[in-house]
Amino acid sequence: MTVDADHRQSPLLELRDLKMHFPIRRGAFRRIVGHIKAVDGVSLSVNRGETLGIVGESGCGKSTLARTILRVYHPTGGEISYTGRSGAPIDLATLSGPALKEIHRDIRVVFQDPQSSLNPRLRVIDIIGEVLKVNGIATGSELEDRVAELMRSVGLRPEFMHRYPHAFSGGERQRVSIARALAPEPRLVIADEAVSALDVSVQAQTINLLQDLQERFGLTYLFVAHDLSVVRHISDSVAVMYMGRVVEKAPTDAIFASPRHPYTEALLSAVPTPDPRLRRRGRRIHLAGEVADPANPPSGCPFHPRCRYATGICKSDVPPLRSIATSDHSVACHLADNLKLNPFDEYAFAELH
Amino acid sequence: MTDQTVATAIPQPRAAKNKTASAGQWRLIWWRFCQHRVALASGVVILLVYLVAAFAEFLAPTSEQAYDPRFTYAPPQQIRFAGYDADGTFHPLYVNGYSAKIDPIALNRTYVTDPSVIIPVGFFVRGEPYRFWGLFETDRRFIGPLEQGQPFYLFGADRLGRDVLSRTIHGTRISMSVGLVGVTISLILGIFLGGISGLYGGWVDDVIQRGIELLKSIPTIPLWMGLAAAVPISTDPVTVYLWITIILSLIGWTDMARVVRGRFLSLKTEDFVIAAQLDGCSKMRIIWRHMVPSFMSHIIASVTLAIPTMILAETALSFLGIGLRPPVVSWGVLLQEAQNILAVSSAPWLFLPGLAVIITVLALNFLGDGIRDAADPYEY
Numbered sequence: 001m002t003v004d005a006d007h008r009q010s011p012l013l014e015l016r017d018l019k020m021h022f023p024i025r026r027g028a029f030r031r032i033v034g035h036i037k038a039v040d041g042v043s044l045s046v047n048r049g050e051t052l053g054i055v056g057e058s059g060c061g062k063s064t065l066a067r068t069i070l071r072v073y074h075p076t077g078g079e080i081s082y083t084g085r086s087g088a089p090i091d092l093a094t095l096s097g098p099a100l101k102e103i104h105r106d107i108r109v110v111f112q113d114p115q116s117s118l119n120p121r122l123r124v125i126d127i128i129g130e131v132l133k134v135n136g137i138a139t140g141s142e143l144e145d146r147v148a149e150l151m152r153s154v155g156l157r158p159e160f161m162h163r164y165p166h167a168f169s170g171g172e173r174q175r176v177s178i179a180r181a182l183a184p185e186p187r188l189v190i191a192d193e194a195v196s197a198l199d200v201s202v203q204a205q206t207i208n209l210l211q212d213l214q215e216r217f218g219l220t221y222l223f224v225a226h227d228l229s230v231v232r233h234i235s236d237s238v239a240v241m242y243m244g245r246v247v248e249k250a251p252t253d254a255i256f257a258s259p260r261h262p263y264t265e266a267l268l269s270a271v272p273t274p275d276p277r278l279r280r281r282g283r284r285i286h287l288a289g290e291v292a293d294p295a296n297p298p299s300g301c302p303f304h305p306r307c308r309y310a311t312g313i314c315k316s317d318v319p320p321l322r323s324i325a326t327s328d329h330s331v332a333c334h335l336a337d338n339l340k341l342n343p344f345d346e347y348a349f350a351e352l353h
Numbered sequence: 354m355t356d357q358t359v360a361t362a363i364p365q366p367r368a369a370k371n372k373t374a375s376a377g378q379w380r381l382i383w384w385r386f387c388q389h390r391v392a393l394a395s396g397v398v399i400l401l402v403y404l405v406a407a408f409a410e411f412l413a414p415t416s417e418q419a420y421d422p423r424f425t426y427a428p429p430q431q432i433r434f435a436g437y438d439a440d441g442t443f444h445p446l447y448v449n450g451y452s453a454k455i456d457p458i459a460l461n462r463t464y465v466t467d468p469s470v471i472i473p474v475g476f477f478v479r480g481e482p483y484r485f486w487g488l489f490e491t492d493r494r495f496i497g498p499l500e501q502g503q504p505f506y507l508f509g510a511d512r513l514g515r516d517v518l519s520r521t522i523h524g525t526r527i528s529m530s531v532g533l534v535g536v537t538i539s540l541i542l543g544i545f546l547g548g549i550s551g552l553y554g555g556w557v558d559d560v561i562q563r564g565i566e567l568l569k570s571i572p573t574i575p576l577w578m579g580l581a582a583a584v585p586i587s588t589d590p591v592t593v594y595l596w597i598t599i600i601l602s603l604i605g606w607t608d609m610a611r612v613v614r615g616r617f618l619s620l621k622t623e624d625f626v627i628a629a630q631l632d633g634c635s636k637m638r639i640i641w642r643h644m645v646p647s648f649m650s651h652i653i654a655s656v657t658l659a660i661p662t663m664i665l666a667e668t669a670l671s672f673l674g675i676g677l678r679p680p681v682v683s684w685g686v687l688l689q690e691a692q693n694i695l696a697v698s699s700a701p702w703l704f705l706p707g708l709a710v711i712i713t714v715l716a717l718n719f720l721g722d723g724i725r726d727a728a729d730p731y732e733y
Binding site for chain 1 (some may be wrong): 373374375376377378555556559623624625627628629630631632633634635638643646647731
């Protein structure tokens with residue numbers, strides 16, 4: 001990493017008790033009958049130049065979290081503290097109008113599916129250049145030069161800038177999407193399942209590209225994914241989400257070597273291991289049942305109906321997120337101190353030999 | 354890693370795809386539309402019909418009101434090629450004249466074509482003078498008898514000896530423009546109200562949607578009859594025409610509004626629209642640059658499919674006698690005159706305007722289907 005050490009320790013983005021609740025409306029008068037707590041009290045921070053991976057199964061609120069930070073949604077509560085270019089913290093949660101538009105040049109997003117995130121009716125130059133044009137950063141030939149430069153930096157041939165997205169393959173389209181994100185020289189890039197829709201081989205290329213770009217432009221990533229092996233490759237630290245809450249967060253190595261939450265353990269056991277010698281037959285943990293209905297969450301720990309270690313306290317009390325072992329490893333589990341959980345396969349293998 | 358190495362490491366689109374690679378949405382739609390032969394042929398038919406509507410005075414052998422009491426209910430003549438008249442003069446194009454027969458019992462005259470009488474026919478002949486598009490006076494007509502005043506009834510004659518072909522051609526103008534004007538009004542209403550409904554949602558959406566349902570729940574014919582009856586009988590034909598189109602589009606906009614609303618609703622949550630929002634685009638720019646192009650082709654398809662409904666509605670209203678009234682000539686007005694047993698039994702050619710309706714409506718439907726199929730060229 002080219003970013004120097006002092007900078008690395010300062011958080012670029014800090015979420016404090018962020019909440020995003022969607023009202024459920026029913027009937028002719030659209031009465032609010034309940035709330036879906038998609039994001040329910042998330043506190044996280046990302047240091048400058050680092051990558052925070054956010055994992056969890058479908059419907060756990062990780063994409064909503066990304067969109068709330070981007071202020072596609074208006075958060076129900078909490079704070080999104082972003083350290084601006086001047087060094088002063090800005091609360092994105094209450095920002096609106098021109099100030100928010102300004103921030104949107106700093107914080108950019110790469111969507112999951114380039115098929116739907118690139119307008120098929122616009123040429124690549126218009127897609128990448130839109131943000132430059134709208135914000136008055138570049139026009140005319142200057143815009144063309146800038147787009148060409150961006151295309152080169154993501155590994156696309158600039159001659160193709162007048163083509164439409166349909167002329168590109170899935171991986172190339174995702175590169176267009178990345179170029180669009182980089183266009184206004186952002187500081188924070190939120191990758192919302194950015195590689196999930198791609199082939200495994202293309203996934204690897206794209207992740208390498210993202211890492212190269214991070215190094216070159218000193219970017220900070222918030223990397224949302226459901227694939228732990230991808231997250232492990234790119235992230236400095238990982239936060240595991242379940243039903244709108246962070247259940248465990250730790251540096252990547254720590255979380256893979258010694259998971260402290262039963263849900264993390266189950267997720268790790270589900271990661272396919274390419275090396276057959278490392279495979280442990282029958283050790284995969286199958287979680288019983290489905291993710292609970294977010295409109296009607298279970299009492300106590302939201303994970304307890306599916307947890308194989310659950311006891312009485314899990315049914316009644318919501319476990320707080322607390323530090324365990326080291327200061328940067330926190331977990332939301334009543335039993336974390338007493339459980340001996342299985343690490344990721346490679347670590348288990350290393351232990352045996 | 355340098356830029357060059359990255360660039361060469363990535364397989365780039367093949368050269369063979371060059372043509373489609375930089376083709377915009379309309380070109381892709383056109384290519385796909387061209388593969389739909391029936392729709393393409395229908396498009397040509399519709400183009401011809403509109404040309405007929407535009408050049409009605411020139412194409413029709415007579416004006417719509419010209420009558421000749423000598424030839425009431427004369428049957429259609431057939432155009433014949435290369436013949437000699439009694440003097441032995443050669444005529445490349447001619448029709449046969451009529452001879453009258455008097456029925457000894459009913460004492461009414463019936464006409465039969467008489468092969469011995471030859472009426473020479475030509476193109477760009479002199480006929481009744483008319484003002485072309487109100488711009489200049491001329492008397493040239495596309496086709497007609499060389500000698501003015503000779504009977505020339507390719508589609509037969511009606512009860513006043515008026516040429517059904519000429520009247521059908523003049524009726525094209527009214528009937529086709531009722532479709533266009535009506536659809537334009539419903540398009541404006543539909544895009545406006547449907548757009549508001551889809552964009553804002555909430556109670557605005559509720560009010561508009563319930564309003565549409567209310568309008569749609571009223572049976573159309575009684576509603577039209579009631580509204581048409583409200584148009585004062587003394588108003589001049591042009592005003593009646595305007596009122597009728599407005600009445601027709603009052604129902605027509607509801608479908609358009611639903612299409613537009615549905616498109617807005619589905620596009621609003623598309624990632625590329627959110628991306629445009631995050632790019633800092635204003636609401637207007639998002640709507641016009643990012644959303645509207647995505648459903649414009651669908652709108653054109655719905656418009657094409659809505660025109661025949663309008664034409665049929667006008668025809669139905671006029672046929673019932675509550676739409677346009679003579680002296681205005683439309684296909685519906687013409688068909689109203691065919692609304693008696695005499696027409697069915699002895700002058701079936703009075704139904705020929707109905708053929709024009711059928712051909713036009715079918716062609717518009719095929720065209721609309723073709724456009725709808727081609728409207729979304731991005732199904733990878």
